[in-house]
Amino acid sequence: MTRCLRELSAGQRAVIHSIQANGELGRRIRDMGLVPGATLEVVGRAPLRDPVAIRLKDFTLTLRNNEADHIMVKTEEIANG
Numbered sequence: 001m002t003r004c005l006r007e008l009s010a011g012q013r014a015v016i017h018s019i020q021a022n023g024e025l026g027r028r029i030r031d032m033g034l035v036p037g038a039t040l041e042v043v044g045r046a047p048l049r050d051p052v053a054i055r056l057k058d059f060t061l062t063l064r065n066n067e068a069d070h071i072m073v074k075t076e077e078i079a080n081g
Contacts, residue, residue: 005040005063005071006052013041014073021070032061034071 002017016038019029033056034040041055051062063071 002072002074005042005054005068005073006065008042008052008073008075010042010044012075013039014075015039017072017074019071021067025067025070029067029070033057034061040073 005014008014016034016036018036019026019034021029038056042052043055043060044053045051050065052065052068053060053062055061
């Protein structure tokens with residue numbers, strides 16, 4: 001299931017599917033290591049849900065929601081059964 005990084009909850013893992021930002025913002029996001037194929041985990045959110053902290057490789061990164069809105073991720077839904 002593909003969705004926006006902003007929609008993930010703490011503890012969820014995902015793989016980056018695409019970056020929907022162009023120009024300077026798109027370059028900055030990619031420079032931080034947020035590229036298609038990278039695996040990440042949401043480790044927490046600020047009390048007002050902005051920013052979001054994510055774990056990527058061996059470091060923690062915080063993103064504002066307006067930045068996270070441009071990052072599309074794929075999550076695996078666990079089937080009960």
